[in-house]
Amino acid sequence: MSGRGFSTTAREPLNLIGKVSLQDVKQVNEPIGAQWAENVQxxxxxxxxxxxxxxxxxxxxxxxxxxxxxxxxxxDVITLAFYSHKGTRIGSAHAREDGTYTFQASRAGR
Incomplete structure (x- = not known):
């Protein structure tokens, strides 16, 4: 056992759940759909x-x-919801075309 207080193991990337994909974002928001998808990422x-x-x-x-x-x-915004490992909603974010965003924590995410 190591006495180190941190791990150098990389976190797994967040899982995209639900019906809407980044490809959907690109297609629906043409001609600037690629920019919207990048901003979401x-x-x-x-x-x-x-x-x-x-x-x-x-x-x-x-x-x-x-x-x-x-x-x-x-x-204009694209709304994102964020969830814990147990599926509890942690909060929501609005992604904007200019690359900025706002995040609002839910009760469980505070």
């Missing part, structure tokens, strides 16, 4: 590096849209 990587409790994510609709949940959101 950037958000996923960012959340993965910040949150050790996240195991999977879901793209909640391929088409970029105005947020119905956030009236202050001025840009």
């Amino acid at each position: 950037i958000v996923v990587s960012s959340i993965e590096s910040q949150r050790t409790d996240v195991a999977s994510y879901e793209i909640q609709g391929a088409k970029a849209h105005k947020s119905s949940k956030d009236p202050n959101e001025t840009q």
